[in-house]
Amino acid sequence: MNEQPKIGVFKYSCCAGCEFQLIYFQKHVIDMFEKTQITYCRMLQSGGHPEGPFDVALIEGAITEQWQADQLNRVRAVSRYLIPIGSCAVCGGVPAIKNTTEEQEIEKRVYTDTSLVHSMKTGAINDYVKIDGAVKGCPMGVRDLSELVISLLLDKRPEFVNCSVCVECKLAANICVLVAYNEPCMGPVTNAGCGALCPGHHRACYGCWGPMEDANAWALAGQFRLMGLTNDDIHRKFTEFGQPTTQWKAGQIK
Amino acid sequence: MSEAYLLSRKRLPDWIKSLAEIYTVLGPVPLRRGQTVFEPIASADLLNPNYCSTMLSPRLFIYPGCQKLFTVNRSTGQYVTADPRTQRPQLIFAIHPCDMHAISVLDRTFLAKYEDYYYRKRRDDTVTIVLNCNKACDSGFCDSMGTGPFLRLKQGFDVALTAREKDFIAEPASENGERLIGGRDFFERATAADLGEKEEIEQRAKRSFTKHLDTDGLPQLLMRHLDHTVYRRTADSRCLGCTNCTMVCPTCYCYNVQDRTGYDLMTTTRQRYWDSCQELHFAQVHGGNFRSSREARMRQFVTHKLATWVEQYGCFGCIGCGRCMTWCPTGIDLTEMAKEIQRDAAEK
Numbered sequence A: 001m002n003e004q005p006k007i008g009v010f011k012y013s014c015c016a017g018c019e020f021q022l023i024y025f026q027k028h029v030i031d032m033f034e035k036t037q038i039t040y041c042r043m044l045q046s047g048g049h050p051e052g053p054f055d056v057a058l059i060e061g062a063i064t065e066q067w068q069a070d071q072l073n074r075v076r077a078v079s080r081y082l083i084p085i086g087s088c089a090v091c092g093g094v095p096a097i098k099n100t101t102e103e104q105e106i107e108k109r110v111y112t113d114t115s116l117v118h119s120m121k122t123g124a125i126n127d128y129v130k131i132d133g134a135v136k137g138c139p140m141g142v143r144d145l146s147e148l149v150i151s152l153l154l155d156k157r158p159e160f161v162n163c164s165v166c167v168e169c170k171l172a173a174n175i176c177v178l179v180a181y182n183e184p185c186m187g188p189v190t191n192a193g194c195g196a197l198c199p200g201h202h203r204a205c206y207g208c209w210g211p212m213e214d215a216n217a218w219a220l221a222g223q224f225r226l227m228g229l230t231n232d233d234i235h236r237k238f239t240e241f242g243q244p245t246t247q248w249k250a251g252q253i254k
Numbered sequence B: 001m002s003e004a005y006l007l008s009r010k011r012l013p014d015w016i017k018s019l020a021e022i023y024t025v026l027g028p029v030p031l032r033r034g035q036t037v038f039e040p041i042a043s044a045d046l047l048n049p050n051y052c053s054t055m056l057s058p059r060l061f062i063y064p065g066c067q068k069l070f071t072v073n074r075s076t077g078q079y080v081t082a083d084p085r086t087q088r089p090q091l092i093f094a095i096h097p098c099d100m101h102a103i104s105v106l107d108r109t110f111l112a113k114y115e116d117y118y119y120r121k122r123r124d125d126t127v128t129i130v131l132n133c134n135k136a137c138d139s140g141f142c143d144s145m146g147t148g149p150f151l152r153l154k155q156g157f158d159v160a161l162t163a164r165e166k167d168f169i170a171e172p173a174s175e176n177g178e179r180l181i182g183g184r185d186f187f188e189r190a191t192a193a194d195l196g197e198k199e200e201i202e203q204r205a206k207r208s209f210t211k212h213l214d215t216d217g218l219p220q221l222l223m224r225h226l227d228h229t230v231y232r233r234t235a236d237s238r239c240l241g242c243t244n245c246t247m248v249c250p251t252c253y254c255y256n257v258q259d260r261t262g263y264d265l266m267t268t269t270r271q272r273y274w275d276s277c278q279e280l281h282f283a284q285v286h287g288g289n290f291r292s293s294r295e296a297r298m299r300q301f302v303t304h305k306l307a308t309w310v311e312q313y314g315c316f317g318c319i320g321c322g323r324c325m326t327w328c329p330t331g332i333d334l335t336e337m338a339k340e341i342q343r344d345a346a347e348k
């Protein structure tokens, strides 16, 4: 690529942790800023060019309001690549837990005056527009972010991590907490990238990176039941981070 | 091999200590809540020679899960091969016969016509001291696979140990093995009576197996029934595609390579890491995925281990360690699948 690629960063419903990761916490912040041009990012600078065009638009957060969906469509139209970053954008993440409860009930629990709230069912970015890949994680993983930026600079197709957490867990030689200690680990249906962080600390994986492509949620839910979990427990496990996803639907039993 | 020796249990620490002076000794060490793991040990204090099995086999010391292969630099044109060797030569102590057989199975892949440089270096730098099993482990069926409970290899390892109440019978199988024993005053010569007792222990060990697999004609049978319903049923109702089975299997050799380029956009490092046919993208090639169904992937695992391996390498790809079923989150057991196919064929 001759010119520095132009990056736009858009934030919807989320904790902004991924944008923090992008701007402050990841290892290659300086390299990235030297080699790319961030033309729109509200956390970084006011103003900018939200109208684009962008070589890549990074989308953080889930869609919970109509204006977000409308803007997202406009961003899509002016971006060569559009990449959701982090679980909220990729699979609904934490903001999608609210989908498990009736909308007005959940609004009343949080706001005294709901007249200003125009919230809708939480959706992931690819429920609204075509995406060109995803940087998964909660917050987004640095390995995949680097892979994205470097691939953009080299004009090659990025290779994102796309296997189960169990793969990284075994490569890290952790004793499997599901098999050895009967912990209800979400690792077998969750996309890798975290390096099996929780199992590495003898904890069951929560599934915070969202589903892996070919997850067999039905089979894992069945195993959890054999391990003594109630249907409610299992439902919570499969809706904590990936409520809107098709891959985890079969685990969302009531 | 030539001679057999005796090492009293009391002198085991002396032997380990003297071995640790030359090698990084990797031995079975107890971990939390009943698990055992192979780790570097400096003395016999931590050693648990009565271990049953480990989650990962000692394969990983010769064929690590993740390994750097080379680095290239676009601007200088430089190509640097990564050095696969460990800082000191290593010695695997008390590796069980099935796992030793597994390494000899891997040798057929990595050291045959096309020699794998990285594997070769590590293999040559690794000394192996086998400990025969006096009792079947929980889900092992090595006896059926001809890989245990006592070692059946004649070469490719250095010493074989058999535990008795008060001592170990030690049989060197290589020059290196001779050296590890020779000149050490705590070894005594074993007698014919000692070796006779070894036979008895082996027979007793063979009788302790509860898990068996009839391998007679099994490869042909499996290849005749590739569309058996057991694959689909097991895959859909229980297989998570998580790859734990192949990750823990001591003979699985598949790897993927990955290139990572630095922000200078000039240096690229290639690494390889264990891959698995149970993973969706394993069979992704230009134009499609030839094993996109879980059923096809399950069939690949079972038939590779118990059928096509024989044609490929002249031995089974399964050494009967029982790891895949133990560490499968839903307990999928390839021997059960094979037996179902055998039962159905017998009924017809």
Ligand code: SF4
Binding pocket: A165, A166, A167, A169, A170, A174, A175, A176, A177, A178, A179, A185, A186, A187, A188, A196, A199, A204, A205, B242, B244, B329
């Ligand atoms: S601990 Fe969890 S992530 Fe690790 S291998 Fe077991 S099931 Fe998979």
Ligand code: SF4
Binding pocket: B245, B248, B249, B250, B251, B305, B317, B318, B319, B320, B321, B322, B323, B324, B325, B334
């Ligand atoms: S297939 Fe299973 S039982 Fe056979 S060697 Fe591999 S892990 Fe062990």
Ligand code: SF4
Binding pocket: B246, B249, B251, B252, B253, B254, B275, B276, B277, B278, B300, B301, B304, B305
């Ligand atoms: S069983 Fe699968 S992972 Fe193992 S060697 Fe065969 S193809 Fe490779």
Ligand code: SF4
Binding pocket: B238, B239, B240, B241, B242, B243, B244, B245, B246, B278, B324, B327, B328, B329, B330, B331, B332
């Ligand atoms: S470990 Fe079990 S569930 Fe996971 S891929 Fe292997 S057979 Fe399937």
